Amino acid sequence: MKSIDISEVAKLSGFKASALRYYETLGLIQSDSRKGLRRQYDDTVLDRLALISMGQSAGFSLEEIGEVFQKDEHFEIDRQRLHTKADEVEQHIRQLRILARALRHVADCTAQSHSECPTFRKMMAEAPKLATRQKQSEH
Amino acid sequence: MKSIDISEVAKLSGFKASALRYYETLGLIQSDSRKGLRRQYDDTVLDRLALISMGQSAGFSLEEIGEVFQKDEHFEIDRQRLHTKADEVEQHIRQLRILARALRHVADCTAQSHSECPTFRKMMAEAPKLATRQKQSEH
DNA sequence: CTGCAACTTGAAGTTAGCTTGAGGTCAACA
DNA sequence: TGTTGACCTCAAGCTAACTTCAAGTTGCAG
Numbered sequence: 001m002k003s004i005d006i007s008e009v010a011k012l013s014g015f016k017a018s019a020l021r022y023y024e025t026l027g028l029i030q031s032d033s034r035k036g037l038r039r040q041y042d043d044t045v046l047d048r049l050a051l052i053s054m055g056q057s058a059g060f061s062l063e064e065i066g067e068v069f070q071k072d073e074h075f076e077i078d079r080q081r082l083h084t085k086a087d088e089v090e091q092h093i094r095q096l097r098i099l100a101r102a103l104r105h106v107a108d109c110t111a112q113s114h115s116e117c118p119t120f121r122k123m124m125a126e127a128p129k130l131a132t133r134q135k136q137s138e139h
Numbered sequence: 140m141k142s143i144d145i146s147e148v149a150k151l152s153g154f155k156a157s158a159l160r161y162y163e164t165l166g167l168i169q170s171d172s173r174k175g176l177r178r179q180y181d182d183t184v185l186d187r188l189a190l191i192s193m194g195q196s197a198g199f200s201l202e203e204i205g206e207v208f209q210k211d212e213h214f215e216i217d218r219q220r221l222h223t224k225a226d227e228v229e230q231h232i233r234q235l236r237i238l239a240r241a242l243r244h245v246a247d248c249t250a251q252s253h254s255e256c257p258t259f260r261k262m263m264a265e266a267p268k269l270a271t272r273q274k275q276s277e278h
Numbered sequence: 279c280t281g282c283a284a285c286t287t288g289a290a291g292t293t294a295g296c297t298t299g300a301g302g303t304c305a306a307c308a
Numbered sequence: 309t310g311t312t313g314a315c316c317t318c319a320a321g322c323t324a325a326c327t328t329c330a331a332g333t334t335g336c337a338g
Contacts, residue, residue, distance in 0.1 A: 007314075017315080018297055026295095036304045037316045044254040050266045054238040057198055057231060062295070068242075082246035089239040092196060093232055099193040100228040103207075107221035115183040127189045146284075156285085157327055165325095175334045176286045201325070 003033060003040035013049040020049075028052060028066050058089050098127050142172060142179040152188040159188075167191060167205055197228050237266050 010017045020039075023029045029048055031039035048069070055065040068085060070078070102123050111117040149156045159178075162168045168187055170178035187208070194204040207224060209217070241262050250256040 005315095016297080019295085021316090022296060034316095037302095038304085038314080039316090044252075047254055047259075047263050050263055051238070051241065054234055054241070054266060056295095058235055058238055059196055059198070079246045082242050086239045086242040086246070089235050089242065093235050093239070095193055096197055096228050096232050096235070099190070099197055100225045100232070102190065102193070103221050103225040103228065107218045107225070113183075115186055120186075124186050124189055127193060144285095155327080158325085160286090161326060173286095177284080177334080178286090195325095 002043060003035075004043055004045075005035070006031070006039040006041065009041050009045060009049070012046055014053070015049060023052070023062070026062055026066060028062060028069065058092060060085070095127070098123060102127075141182055143182055143184075144174070145170070145178040145180065148180050148184060148188070151185055153192070154188060162191070162201070165201055165205060167201060167208065197231060199224070234266070237262060241266075 004012075006017050006020060009015075009020060013020075015023075020029065024031065024039075029041070029045050029052075032042045033040045052062075052065055055068070056062075060068075064085075068082060102120070105117075105120055105123065106114055109117055109120065111120075114120040143151075145156050145159060148154075148159060152159075154162075159168065163170065163178075168180070168184050168191075171181045172179045191201075191204055194207070195201075199207075203224075207221060241259070244256075244259055244262065245253055248256055248259065250259075253259040
């Protein structure tokens, strides 16, 4: 395990140093030592950051992402939680596939009004049950 | 086209009435009339809202979503933009697939440290180039 | 005709996720 | 040995996306 300087981590991960410091206050990452005042990181931090980045793009809050990282004693619960998160991601993927198709359709369909195009109508019919769930489950 | 009351739209779409009013100020939706003071919506608003919801879950800002809805004169540019958005969504999907696999792996893999598990290492190796792009392209 | 629940507006407040600024410290190079 | 530039801390500031609040209005049930 070699140590990397924060500026290097920033460069490699695409996160700004200020974001890395912020993540540290949230307990999402830790620096393993200091060189003077400067944070040095174990290179596994890059995996963590990649997961954080992907987690964010999956719509998880930093708090949720943090929970996933807690490898606590009761790891059976933890495994369950991870699978649940994976299920959520897959659900999300299904929704995005509909969106991609809808976008391409709207781009290509020559119909005046999409609300009257049967192809579009059919696509949208699949969407609501997927699309409204997030909001309900919040808070 | 039948008109629906805002409370009904809220119920059907999963968005709160306050959010609907907010979207109206941003020009994302319009109410087609009023009953007294109360907003009434054309039922195509539900499609729009489903698209908004999906767009958000794809990580687009309300402003970006609004742009997509602008069906302006130069529709060739518009088509191009829509396809670009679709490309972004598909890129996003690829990233989420890696995340889902990573989550399931971490849940099931018995290795002490994931950073030493070759399967995990291999997955993560695919991720960075996908995961860091969003941040760079912002602003 | 009278309530009153459910809407209205505009302004202010909230939360997440960072970034920025002021003032300080330090490693490394000339 | 001194200077400099990149880091440090802590507090305050910022943006997006809403929500909440206070004060007013209105459709409709009784």
